Amino acid sequence: MARRGGGSRRLRWNEAFRLLEKGAPQGCFFLCGPELFLKREVLATARRALLGGEDQGERARYTSATFRAGSARFAEISAAVAQAGLFGAEQLVILEEAERLSRVRGRERDAWLELLGSRPPNPLFLLSTQTSRELAQRSRFLAKMMAAATVVEFWHLFPRDAARWLVQRGARRGFQLSNEAALLLVGHLGSDLLLLSQELEKLSLLQGEGRLGVADLRAWVRRGLLGSSWDCIGAALGGAVPEALERLQAVRREETAFSFAWKLSRGASNRLLGERVGFRTGGGGQRAGSGTEIGTVEKKALGRLLGRCYEWERRIKSGIWSGTHDYVALEAILIEHGLRGARQAVASRR
Numbered sequence: 001m002a003r004r005g006g007g008s009r010r011l012r013w014n015e016a017f018r019l020l021e022k023g024a025p026q027g028c029f030f031l032c033g034p035e036l037f038l039k040r041e042v043l044a045t046a047r048r049a050l051l052g053g054e055d056q057g058e059r060a061r062y063t064s065a066t067f068r069a070g071s072a073r074f075a076e077i078s079a080a081v082a083q084a085g086l087f088g089a090e091q092l093v094i095l096e097e098a099e100r101l102s103r104v105r106g107r108e109r110d111a112w113l114e115l116l117g118s119r120p121p122n123p124l125f126l127l128s129t130q131t132s133r134e135l136a137q138r139s140r141f142l143a144k145m146m147a148a149a150t151v152v153e154f155w156h157l158f159p160r161d162a163a164r165w166l167v168q169r170g171a172r173r174g175f176q177l178s179n180e181a182a183l184l185l186v187g188h189l190g191s192d193l194l195l196l197s198q199e200l201e202k203l204s205l206l207q208g209e210g211r212l213g214v215a216d217l218r219a220w221v222r223r224g225l226l227g228s229s230w231d232c233i234g235a236a237l238g239g240a241v242p243e244a245l246e247r248l249q250a251v252r253r254e255e256t257a258f259s260f261a262w263k264l265s266r267g268a269s270n271r272l273l274g275e276r277v278g279f280r281t282g283g284g285g286q287r288a289g290s291g292t293e294i295g296t297v298e299k300k301a302l303g304r305l306l307g308r309c310y311e312w313e314r315r316i317k318s319g320i321w322s323g324t325h326d327y328v329a330l331e332a333i334l335i336e337h338g339l340r341g342a343r344q345a346v347a348s349r350r
Helices: 013-022 034-048 058-064 075-080 098-103 107-118 131-139 142-145 159-172 178-188 195-205 214-222 228-237 241-254 257-274 296-318 323-349
Strands: 009-012 029-031 064-068 092-096 122-126 150-153 175-177 211-212
Touching: 009 013, 009 257, 013 034, 013 064, 013 150, 029 058, 029 131, 034 092, 034 122, 034 195, 034 257, 064 075, 075 092, 075 107, 098 142, 107 142, 122 131, 131 142, 142 241, 159 175, 159 178, 159 195, 178 195, 178 214, 195 211, 195 214, 195 257, 228 241, 228 323, 257 296, 257 323, 296 323
Parallel strands: 009 150, 029 122, 029 150, 064 092, 092 122, 175 211
Antiparallel strands: none
16 A cells, blocks of 8 residues: 655645555654644554554554654654664654744754655654644744645534534444434533543443433433533532532542543633533533633632642652542542632632
8 A cells, every 4th residue: 555644735634534544654744733632543543554454462562652842852853763664664753742843943943844855764743732823823944844744633623523523433332322412412521522532431331332312311410420520520610619529429439530630620721711611511612601701819729720630640640649549639639629719709708
């Protein structure tokens, strides 16, 4: 199969999937935009294409080399890109936070442009959460880099597209999700595919094979087996600490601490952006009206909550905190947020 890729083209994410299904990637790709889940899926598809479409077990662990712009030297990255095997490309070279390359100066700029235009032996994927337009406005050099590569745009999906994606994903898991049920999930949780995929995984465990409609979703919610985490987060962000702690006990039986911590930080971020959270009250992808502007005091509290979530993740992953106490630490974060909010409310009334 002829290899594809490289060279002053712009693709949508679904076009990139179709391209990789035709053959292994070749050349340089610039993956731009905020939709992280689809980027991860595209990279996984590229790995499978590089391996000939087969799951080759142990070998799959060595099919990518990941660098971070600003930390890795150009010589390291170019060496990884140039080290092809006897029969062609053997790994993907991934460069995260590619927007930081705007700081590159002098001869290194010329070297980067030469590399991107050379169709190197190993495919190179540059990743950025910024859109191609934002990158071009950030730096002329980044605009030149994108002109030498294949640019793939990853926007957050529109609600109907996200619902269609849910239906297709559910079919792969062996159950039929109705269009109405998919739209209901997107309406409550927003268009973030990572979050939707987590809920879909939970539904596949609860439902198994068969058809899943709106009535089934509402039944799972009434039984407390779906939506508990967002009810808990909604209560915590609304200042109802006792209710949040009570609901947290149900959440502990449903999902991992890392999944809940991610949703908590996501909920706080959405609130800072003026969006609504919660399974019943609206979704992460739906903008709230202008009447839901939050004050400076709440912004500071939410910022502190986000900081605590990041600190929790760092300490759990580094082993500073015991994994057996992961939910205990999350409970402490919720209590601190609630008590601090209560004190600030009292102080503001004086």
